[in-house]
Amino acid sequence: xxxxxxxxxxxxxxxxxxxxxxxxxxxxxxxxxxxxxxxxxxxxxxxxxxxxxxxxxxxxxxxxxxxxxxxxxxxxxxxxxxxxxxxxxxxxxxxxxxxxxxxxxxxxxxxxxxxxxxxxxxxxxxxxxxxxxxxxxxxxxxxxxxxxxxxxxxxxxxxxxxxxxxxxxxxxxxxxxxxxxxxxxxxxxxxxxxxxxxxxxxxxxxxxxxxxxxxxxxxxxxxxxxxxxxxxxxxxxxxxxxxxxxxxxxxxxxxx
Amino acid sequence: xxxxxxxxxxxxxxxxxxxxxxxxxxxxxxxxxxxxxxxxxxxxxxxxxxxxxxxxxxxxxxxxxxxxxxxxxxxxxxxxxxxxxxxxxxxxxxxxxxxxxxxxxxxxxxxxxxxxxxxxxxxxxxxxxxxxxxxxxxxxxxxxxxxxxxxxxxxxxxxxxxxxxxxxxxxxxxxxxxxxxxxxxxxxxxxxxxxxxxxxxxxxxxxxxxxxxxxxxxxxxxxxxxxxxxxxxxxxxxxxxxxxxxxxxxxxxxxxxxxxxxxxxxxxxxxxxxxxxxxxxxxxxxxx
Ligand SMILES: Nc1ncnc2c1ncn2[C@@H]1O[C@H](COP(=O)(O)OP(=O)(O)O)[C@@H](O)[C@H]1O
Ligand SMILES: [Mg+2]
Numbered sequence: 001x002x003x004x005x006x007x008x009x010x011x012x013x014x015x016x017x018x019x020x021x022x023x024x025x026x027x028x029x030x031x032x033x034x035x036x037x038x039x040x041x042x043x044x045x046x047x048x049x050x051x052x053x054x055x056x057x058x059x060x061x062x063x064x065x066x067x068x069x070x071x072x073x074x075x076x077x078x079x080x081x082x083x084x085x086x087x088x089x090x091x092x093x094x095x096x097x098x099x100x101x102x103x104x105x106x107x108x109x110x111x112x113x114x115x116x117x118x119x120x121x122x123x124x125x126x127x128x129x130x131x132x133x134x135x136x137x138x139x140x141x142x143x144x145x146x147x148x149x150x151x152x153x154x155x156x157x158x159x160x161x162x163x164x165x166x167x168x169x170x171x172x173x174x175x176x177x178x179x180x181x182x183x184x185x186x187x188x189x190x191x192x193x194x195x196x197x198x199x200x201x202x203x204x205x206x207x208x209x210x211x212x213x214x215x216x217x218x219x220x221x222x223x224x225x226x227x228x229x230x231x232x233x234x235x236x237x238x239x240x241x242x243x244x245x246x247x248x249x250x251x252x253x254x255x256x
Numbered sequence: 257x258x259x260x261x262x263x264x265x266x267x268x269x270x271x272x273x274x275x276x277x278x279x280x281x282x283x284x285x286x287x288x289x290x291x292x293x294x295x296x297x298x299x300x301x302x303x304x305x306x307x308x309x310x311x312x313x314x315x316x317x318x319x320x321x322x323x324x325x326x327x328x329x330x331x332x333x334x335x336x337x338x339x340x341x342x343x344x345x346x347x348x349x350x351x352x353x354x355x356x357x358x359x360x361x362x363x364x365x366x367x368x369x370x371x372x373x374x375x376x377x378x379x380x381x382x383x384x385x386x387x388x389x390x391x392x393x394x395x396x397x398x399x400x401x402x403x404x405x406x407x408x409x410x411x412x413x414x415x416x417x418x419x420x421x422x423x424x425x426x427x428x429x430x431x432x433x434x435x436x437x438x439x440x441x442x443x444x445x446x447x448x449x450x451x452x453x454x455x456x457x458x459x460x461x462x463x464x465x466x467x468x469x470x471x472x473x474x475x476x477x478x479x480x481x482x483x484x485x486x487x488x489x490x491x492x493x494x495x496x497x498x499x500x501x502x503x504x505x506x507x508x509x510x511x512x513x514x515x516x517x518x519x520x521x522x523x524x525x526x527x528x529x530x531x532x533x534x535x536x537x538x539x540x541x542x543x544x
Contacts, residue, residue, distance in 0.1 A: 163344070166339070166341070166344040167344045167345075167347070169303075169308050169339075169344075170337075170339050170344045170345040171347070171361070172308060172328045172332075173306050173308060173328070173332060173335075173337040173339070174332055174337075174345075174357065174358045174361050174362075174403070174407075175328070175329045175332035175333065175358060175361040175362040176329075176361045177327070177328065177329050179328075192347050192348070193347060195347055195348075195349075196343065196344065196345075196346055196347045199343070199389050200343050200344070203343075
């Protein structure tokens, strides 16, 4: 069983692409989703994202992600419904009204967030974090320090989640009932957990930093990496597609 | 309070079974040690005892009641649990608060509880106002142990209570556990140190690859070379020496030398063999 944002080995086209190409594609793809409010275009993007997930066998992870994003975007959607009085009036509110336009805006937001998130998350599932950070150093000339910081942050997410689980179990064993009462109760019980979690995180990051330091972290340069990350035809094609998508999104907004 | 496992199968995700048919019973007031290599499933077994994990098949009975029918807080009143890593357990700003935490969680913080906390602080020699996170590794482990001891549960489950401690800390932890046991608490302990197991446990359960491969009175198991080797364990040194003596010289095989399990017994046997008198380890120390 793999954790959140953890690399899943595989041999699909997405696995084999240059990490930089994947990253650039995912970022441009997300920007394109935010550049336009065209629902048809966003639906196509969402379908494309799901298609990519299927092509590399990550449907299970993607569904999990989509569920998480849905929860978050539904909160936004409700806010939008209540605060954008456009379209034909459906329900009267003390401060305005809910119209067909409000519903459309809310739906667009959900689709947009889902579509934008999928390739970004997929990138982590089909790319080793070390490859991602090393290739960013090699190809994009990002200083190693920043790439490393980023890579360790991602690497520590599952570690922290594991710590959190361990701490919650320790509390449960002492009689704390996380499964009782509502969300308020749960939050009240989780607050004391922040202390041990923070302490163990700081300990861990501190010792990781020292371990990196004593092994010559500061001496590392772009030339230190031995693996090369050449951009092949397919990689360049992927970047071109991403630029085309972004251009389409901008044109749709500008022209319609 | 008894703990009973009946053909227990358990896993963290359905794809990889961890426990594959575990059967054992721990009687009221017993001191049982679980041994086995890392990954054998000892910690998983411990989690089943306090309901953090529920069996997929079979039953875990605490005092005759399946853990699936008990809320975790009800189990927490019966079973105190010391985790392998004390840092996941400590969560309060002062030692005193940390010891009160369990009472608070169980909703039974009263004057009696406060008195009990103060008694435990004295017993362990803590400073009640110390910040738990600034204590050293051994003292944090002691604090974690104290936070279990203070609740006075009829059963305590200890996952590697001595790992990572120096000799003095180890002795302190074990003497506290030993005292608990003498006062009638059922003790279930995971331990890699066979010397500690030999000194304290009444019964040993050997686990390997998610199954119980041997169980019995401590020295019956520790003298069973085939079982120990199969589970990649080595017996305590005195047991090793006495078994080696018995195998080396058939003439010695039936003497106390080849049957000694503890330092005391070995000294007795050696003293008898050379025609001297020996009045126990304490007598030896006094003679010095
Ligand atoms: N939280 C967990 N999730 C998934 N697998 C786990 C988890 N904890 C332990 N395991 C696996 O269960 C097996 C037994 O682990 P454990 O019970 O901790 O062994 P022991 O305590 O005897 O060293 C190991 O193979 C380990 O990788
Ligand atoms: Mg363990």
